[in-house]
Amino acid sequence: MKEYFHREDLLQDTGFTRLGHSSWLLVPAAEQYAEMPTILAACETFKRPCRVGDQDTFAWSVASVFTRPEFRGCGYATTMMSKLRDRLVAEHPKLGVSTLYSDIGPKYYDRLGWRLFPSDSVSSADLASVTSTSANWIDDVTALDLLAESYAHLPQRAADASRGISGRTAFAMSPTRQGLTWTN
Template structure:
């Protein structure tokens, strides 16, 4: 039997990978996709670091492999890993008018990868069908989500329905237009130059407190939404959690120190806040962009607060010589303020499905469908 021999679907199954050798082999396979610029040891080191964070520890991260039923997990033939996928257990909320708010678990799916010599045989489709069944048997799990880089249809027919996939790209050097009313609200000096509002930095010292407060206000907003929604509408949200944002921070620090060799620099600012409004960002240093992973503008705050938070993100991007600031699924008022177009994004398409549910997929709304869920 050779590594490239075809296997009938009845002769293969999906199993949980526990062996470090098997897990590392999945990394070796997918490095061509998610770490082509990294040498092998650096890539392995990054994956081990990410797997050891609080966000992923204690069984929250699981690796699954599609293998022949004859596969020996104790003495594995590693070239018989036909396809692999990772899942992350994350807190979530499902809300509806009839049932109110319910705290649940959600399963995030990532790193779906089939080696090139095994493609074209339906292995990835089979793996995802089997994974959907596995997720359906998990206790307290109410929904699952992923981000598709292969268009909306592949995962859409397997249970993960594509949702809104839009973004605004803000060039770092872009000057946000100022309206007369904005200048009057902010106050001009005698030269007519607009005075920017002072924003507070979000750092390691206060980021967890901010996210805990954010999770509470998410619940408040959900309660308001279900009051005016139809009885058939179901809302799903991935609950903001500090461990997820700290996982992002760890990823950025690793890139700065071990990939770009910027040991003399430290990524210390993770966002900005003004009153109850805030923005959290992630330094995607390898792609030279600053991602806004979570955005909240309190109803009591106006355009000047929004402008100041975006300008803080631009300033942070310039500090790291990043070319742009990216925000996913922004609302129209922000686009109007920036005078930039909201564009469809055909990569990393958010896709979500309720587990063991008869609710029509079009009646399921993903609330706060932002980068922090990725």
């Protein structure tokens, strides 16, 4: 547990989380002002720059949805996610885009209002596993800048794609240096 809190402290002190990270907790109403309320379910959101069609805006990425084992099957995660969706829609009615990272698949979240759409994603190899002797190593800062720069065109591609899709709008979130640093 100590290592977990240390990791969380480090992650909270990055540029990515300062740009718009929130932790959400579902607690019993009777305990909402308690010093140590019972946490029934939790998740995180990250505000991220994106392009929706030809408009620069932002999206919310939802991650780390968790319910402690003893509270699973009681509907707490469903309640929390429904309340979160309602709050995001109420506070940002023109938002239109959120992304959800999940290990349990789309059917559960589809019931709560998130729709699955085809998507492309980019992942990077673990540089420590590269064994080529013909490669030159560069420092992490340079690598992050190069990686972020190499995907900077994605939002414009979303705008271009939206013009070619009847009745639909494409969106894209480019990796940022802050986001790449957060995941390392």
